[in-house]
Amino acid sequence: MVHQRRTVAAGLIAVGALAFSCVLVSAAPAGAEQVPEATAVASDSGSCWQEDVLPATGATVHDLVSPAAGTVWAGATRVTSEGKTTRSSPALFTRGQGSAAWSEAALAPVTVDSRVNALDARSLSDGLVVGDYAAGLGGVMTQHLVDGQWQVAVADVSAQAHGGGLLDVDMTDSGSAWAVGWETIEDSLTPDPDGGPSTVTYHDEPLAERWDGTTWQRWDLPRIAGSWVLNGVTVLAADDVWAVGQTHDTLQPVVVHYDGTDWRQVPTPSYGGVQGELLGITARGGDVWAVGSLKRDVGGEIEGLVLRFDGISWSRVPLPATGRLTSVTATPTKVAVVGADDGGSYGFALEGRSWRSLRLSSPDQEPVWVTTVTADATGTLLVGGVRPGTESTPALPVVLTSCE
Template identity: 35%
Template sequence: MAVGVRVRTLLIGAVSALVIGGGLPAAAVAAPASEAAAPPWSAAKLPSGDTVLTGSVRPDAHTTWTAGFRLGEDGQEIAFRPVVFAHDDRSSGPWTEMTTAPGATGRINALAATSARDAWLVGDADFEGDPVMTQHWDGHVWRLKPAPMPANSLSGGLLGVDAVAANDVWAAGWAQVVDRRIPDPDGGPTQIVDHQEGLVEHWDGRAWHRVALPKQYANWGLNAISASGPKDVWAVGSGYGDDDRPVVLHYDGRSWTALPTPPYGGLYGEFNDVVAKGPHDVWAVGRTLLDENDRGHALIMHWNGKAWTRLDRPADAGPLTGAAPTRDGIVAVGNTVDRESGYALKVAGTRATSLGFPATTDGTAYSPWKVSTSGRAVDVSGAFNITGQQFPQPMLLSTRL
C-alpha cells in the first residue's frame, strides 16, 4: 500500500480537492437566496498566495490566527511550506504573515492555543524515520519541537491537536510502519510489507511522548482529537479497506480504551472531527457511504455518556470535515454530495439547520475544511480557486450565530 494512501485520500486528498471553483471577493459574501434569513458571511482580506488554510483559532479576545500551507513547484513535485496569518480584530488593517520556526517545512494540518503565549502547530513527518516537527509559540517566536514516530515508520503525521493546558497537549494522526522488507533476488526494488496505525502524542510541558493505544484494525488511523479536560480526551478516525468503519478512542486520565463502533447507518463510515464538551456530551462528524457507488453523505453523531445517537442530515449534505462547539451543540462544515458547493450547519439537540454558507456561482466555489468558534463568532477555513490558476487561494469566512 502506498504511503498513507487511505488517510491522505480522505483528509489531505480532500484538502487538495478544495482546489476547485473561481475567485472569492474579499468583502461581504452573500448567502444563497433560499438562505436569506441566515446570518451574513464576510471574507477575511488575507495576503494572496497559493495557500490552503487548515484551521483557525482565537488565542485571546482580540486576535485571530489561521494556518495552513503554501503550495509551490519543486521540479516535478509539489512542495509545501507552513503558513500562519494573524489579525488584530480591533483593527480593519490587513492580516500579517507570522514567521514560522526556522527550518520548518511541509504542511500545517491543525493548530491549537491556550493563550496568546502558548500555541501549537502540527503537521507531517517529511522523510522515513523522521519525527513530526511540531511548532510551539511562546509569545515571541515559533520553535520546532519533535514528536516521535513509531520505530520503522516510513511516513505519518498529526492531523489534529487540542491543548488543555501548557503542560497538557494532545495530538492525533497516523503512521505507516514497515513490518518487513523482502529483497528481490534479481536485484530489483525491495518489497515493503507495511501497515498503518493510529497515533496519539502527549506534550507534558517538556517533550512529546507517544502513548500506547488499543489496536483497532489491521490498518487504521486517527483524524482528530478533542479534550474537555485532563481526564476526558476523545480521538476519532476510521479503519481502512474491509474495516472502513468509524473508530472512537477515549482517555479517562489513566488509559486509552476503544468504544464499540457506533451505528453509522451505511456500508462504510468514518469520523473526521470530534468535539468533546464533557464525558456525557461528545459530538463526532464525518461521512457514511450508503452503497458501493456513494461518494459519501454527512454523518453526525452524539454521545450522551451511554450510547451514540445518529442525527438526521439534509439530503444533499455530503462528507463533513470539521466541527466546533457552540453553547447548545456544534457547528459543522463540509461539502455537498455532488462536491459542487460547501455548506455549514448549526446542530442543536436533534436538529440541524443551515447557516446559509455561500453557494457556488459562475466562477466561484467556496470549499470549507475546518471551523472554529469563540462565543458567537464562527470562522471557517479552507480554500478557493481562480479559474486558470494552478493552485488555490486562502479562504477564511466568518459569521455570527
Template identity: 40%
Template sequence: MNRITGSARALLATAALLLVAGTASTASATADTSRWASEQLPPGNVSLTGYAKPDAHTTWAAGFSITESGLAPVLYAKDERDDRGWIEVPTAPGYAGRVNAVAASSARDAWLVGDKARTGTAIATQHWDGTSWSVFAADAPAAASSAGYLSVVAHSPTDAWAAGWATIVDGVTTDPNGEPTQVIHREGIVGRWNGTSWQRMTLPQPYPSWNLNAITVVTANDVWAVGNGTNDDDKPVTLHYDGHAWSIVPTPAFTGLYGELYGVVAHGPNDVWAVGRTVLDPNDRGHALIMRWNGHAWRQVSVPAEAGALAGAAPVPGGIVTVGQKATADAEPYGLHITAGQARSLDLPAPSPGGANYTSAVGVDCGRVTIVGSGAQRAQILTGRL
C-alpha cells in the same frame, strides 16, 4: 467509489439533548448569503487547515503553501484592533512541511502540528510562547515511513494533546511484475506534551490498519480521539482516555457501507460530538455522519440528505456548528448548525469561479463564525454570524 482513508482531514483541505432514539428535524430557509463575508487574504497557493483564537482580539488561520522546493508552513493572523486585515506572520525558522492544525490556550501558549520529515523519525511541531515559535520534535514509531499529527489541543502550557497517523512498514514483497513492494499498515498515534517534551501514548488497536483524525480534551482525565479503520475495515473509531489508559468505545451501527470520523468536540463528559462521512453506496462520494456521546453510548444524529462529508466542528450552546461539503458531484461548501433538535443549513455561499472550495475548520466566538478552507489553489476564510 471515492473513499477517503489515511490522513483524512488533510485530504479534505480541502440535537441539543437529542433523545437516545430521537432524530434531529431539518429546518429549511431561503439562502441568505449576505450574512457571509469572504475575507481578503494575502496572495499565494495556500491550503488552510486550522483555526485558533489565542486572545480576544486575534484570530489565526494555519495551513501550508506549495512552493518550488516543496511544502511550506503558512500562518495568517488578524488583529481586530489593526486595520491591515489578514497578514502572513512567520513561524519557526527552518521549519518545512505541512501544518495540519493549530490550537491555542492563551496568547502565550499555542501549537502548530504537521508531518514527519522524509528522513528520521520525528514529527515536527511548533510552540508559541507569546514571543516566538520554536520547533519541538515528537517521536513517531521507529518503523514509520510517514507520519503526522492532524489535530492538536492546547489544554494548558504543561498539557497539550495531538492525534494523527503513522504508516508502518511491515516488510517487502514483490508485485506481479517482480518489482519490490513495501507491505504497510496504518496506526493511530497520540502524543501528550508534559511541558518539556512530547510523549507518545500507548493505544489499543481497533483494527489491523487504522488512523486517528481528531482529538478533544474535556479534562486531563477525559480525552476523546476519533478516526477510522482503513482498507476493508473502513468504519468509525472512537477512543477514550480516563486518566489511566486509552480504551476503544464501540460506535453504533450506522447508515452506510463505510464510515469515517474527522472531527470531535465536547461540551462536557456527557456531551461529545463527532463528525465525518458515511458512504451509502459504491458510487456515493459521501454523506454526513454525526454521532453524539451522552455519557453512556454513542448515537447517530439525523442530518439533511444534502449534507456531505463534514471535516470540522465547533461547540455552540446546545449543539455544534460543523462544516464540510455538499453530498453532490460539485462538492460545494456546506455547513450545519445543530441545536434544539434541529439541523439548519448555514447557507454558505456557492464556490467562486475556478473550482470547488472546501471548508476544513470552523470556530465560533460570541456567535461570530469563522470558517477556513481552500479551493481553486487559494485559501478561503468566511466570516458571519449564526
C-alpha cells in the same frame, strides 16, 4: 481562550492576496428524517459571511483558532514548485483585535516538507502547530510558541515508521495537550528479480501524543484493526479525552477514550451504513460531537455523519442531505458542521432541534472549498478553506467570518 474546533487536513493548493467583502450565499439541499433530539430539516433563513483572502501565494487554510478575544489564527500550508517537484511548508496568519487585516506570523524555519495539519492555542503566548513526519527530523514536525517565538518540537514515532503525521491537537488551560494522527509502517520489501524497483508493502497505525508543556510523549493504543488511523481529538479533562478515526481494512468508524491511564475503544452506535469514517470531534458542556461520512451500501453515495455523546452513550444525530463532513465546532447555543465535495461546500448549524443551512455555496460564484470551522469567544463562526482557481484566476486561501 477558545479551542472548540476540530478538523481534518485537506491537501489543496491556494494562491492568495488580501481582500475583503461581505457575501450572501445560497442554501444547500435538505432532507426530512427526524428524531427527538433534532430535526433534520434545514431552514431557508440566510447566512451572511465576511470573506477575507489571506496575504499568501500557494497556501491553503487547514485550521483556525481564536486564542483571545478579537484575535484569530489561521494555520496553513504553502506549496511551492522546485523544478519538477513541489514542497510543502508550514505557514501561520493572524488577525488582531480591532483589525480587518491579516498578516503572516514568523514560524520557526524548517528545511523539511511538512504541512500545518492543525493548531491550537490557550493564549496569545502559548500555542501549538502540528504537521507531518519528516525523516530529516526523525519524527513529526510540530512547533510551540515560547516567549513570543515559535520553536520546532519533534514528536517521536516508532522506529519502523516511514511516514505519518499529526492531524489534530487540543490544548488544555494548563498548557498540556493531546495530538493524534497516524504513522505508516513498512511490512515488507521484496527486490525485483529483474533489477527493477523493489515492491514495498505498508500499513497505517494510529498515533497519539501527549504534550506536557515542553516535550511530546507517544502513548500506546489498543489494536483495533490491522490498519487504522486517528483524525481528531478533544480534551474534556486530564482523565477524559476522546479521539476518532477509521479503520482502513474494514472501513469502519472508530472512537477511543482516554481515562487518565489508558486508551480504550468505545463501541460506536449503529450509523446506518456499511462503511464509515469519523474525521472531526469537539466538546462543549459535557457533550461530545463527532462528524464524518458513511455509505449505506458499498457502491452508494457518500453521506454526512454526525454522532453525539451525551455523557452516557453515543447516538447518531440525523441531519439534512449532505456529503462528507470534515469539521465541527460547538458554542453555548449551537453546533456547526461543514464539509465539501465536487459540488461545492456545505454547512449546517444545529440550533435547538433544527438544522439551519450556513449557505456556504453560491451559484453565481466559484465555490469555496472549506476545510475547517471554529467559533470565537462570542460564538461567532469562522470557516477556513480555499477558493479554487480557474483558468484565468488564481486559487485564494480564505477565512469566512459570520456577519449575522
